[in-house]
Amino acid sequence: MTRGIGWYVHHQGAGHLQRARAVAGALDRPCTILGTLAGFDTAGLDTVDLPDDRPLGDAAFDGRDGATGRPEALHYAPLNHPGVRARMARIAAWAERAEPALLVVDVSVEVALLARLLSVPTLVVRLAGTRTDRPHLEAFRGAARLLAPFPEALDGAGVPDWVRAKTLYAGFLGAPAQAPIEAGRDIVVVFGRGGAGGDLADLAAAARAVPDRPWHVLGPVSGSGAVPGNLHLHGWVPDVEARVARAALLVGGGGDGVVALAAAQRKRFVCLPEERAYGEQTEKAEALARLGGAIVHPGWPSAAAWPGLIAAARAIDPSVIGGLHDPDAVRTCAATIQTLIADL
Incomplete structure (x- = not known):
């Protein structure tokens, strides 16, 4: 009987589950x-739904408990939290029942260390940003191998050599390539699940500052007020890739999902990195800027800045960011997991 694997997914944003779904489909x-899967599309997947471990369901929780007396090898180990207790117990029960050949951990220091204590080998996902604190390094040390869901060219300069040597740079996982489409003048703005979404006043000001272009906004937008005629708010849509394919210019954060989308579709890209723990989006955006793959501005620009940003983005070569897309990334990642299991 072939032993299966587990894939732990974090509940911040949709990218973790999207990666897992893509690679799982290529495994034999x-x-x-x-994971905590409420609100996510898990159709066709074999799942173990885990109790929420956030304090009082706080959606803005950053993953660290701030408690005194916490072991230095952990980020989040609150006391007297029934959700944490039930979550870890359910993972342990699954591991005993399933006897997995491997657990991919995307991402949690605590789950990676629990798996090691359960005698389950791990492939630990290493996100971008400065993750040289003791908890991350201990999780990396205990893993059989590390998986970076981005190209090596976007890695940070401060990553220790031994961490780099242990890392499989899988490239962007789950973003299908799209044949180039003759773009019009549309600007497409994408807000994902992991951030705060857009602000209507900011979007309206940007659209008024660049009135000769239609602005199409995908994802959540909050606030109220007048909407300019060239600003179109679509909310959540099922065909993000198709809408981005028709864009002359893409605007979005520095998360893996939107950067992967820009690369897969070779889109001129205005990258607006959001504040994240460990500088995840900031470091990736800085690497894109160094490569000449995007125009980067920290946070949402002022209305006066938009005409210049649009002009600068129109002048960049989209083949640079397109060169970061590997059409075989998912298949290569799945094959590497198979090899890792065989070696173990």
């Missing part, structure tokens, strides 16, 4: 997705 062995 069963894959079980473990």
Whole structure:
């Protein structure tokens, strides 16, 4: 009987689950997705739904408990939290029952260390940003191998050599390539699940500052007020890739999902990195700027800045960011996981 694997997914944003779904479909062995999955599309997946471990369901929680007396190898180990207790117990029960050949951890220091204590080998996902604190390094040290869901060219300069040597740079996972489309003048703005979304006043000011172009906004927008005629708010849509394909210019944050989308579709890109723990989006955006793959501005620009940003973005060569897309990334990642399991 072929032993399956598990894939733990974090509940911040949709990218973790999207990666797991893409690679699981390319594996030749069963894959079980473990995570807090309420609100996500898990159709067709084998799942273990885990209790929420956030304090009082706080959606803005950054993953660190701030408690005194916490072991230095952990980020989040609150006391007297029934959700944490039930979550870890459910993972342990699944591991005993399933006897997995491997657990991919995307991402949690605590789950990676729990798996090691359960005698389950791990492939630990290493996100961008400065993750040289002791908890991250201990999780990396205990892993059989590390998986970076981005190209090596976007890695940070401060990553220790031994961490780099242990890392499989898988490239962007789950973003299908799109044949180039003759773009019009549309600007497409994408807000994902992991951030705060857009602000209507800011979007309206940007559209008024560049009135000769239609602005199409995908994802959540909050606030009220007048909407200029060239600003179109679409909310959540099922065909993000198709809408971006028709854009002359893409605007979005520095998360893996939107950067992968820009690369897969070779789009001129205005990258607005959001504040994230460990500088995840900031470091990736800085690397894009160094490569000449995007125009980068920290946070949402003022209305006066938009005409210049649009002009600068129109002048960049989209083949630079397009060169970061690997059409075989998912298949290569799945094959590497198979090899890792065989070696173990």
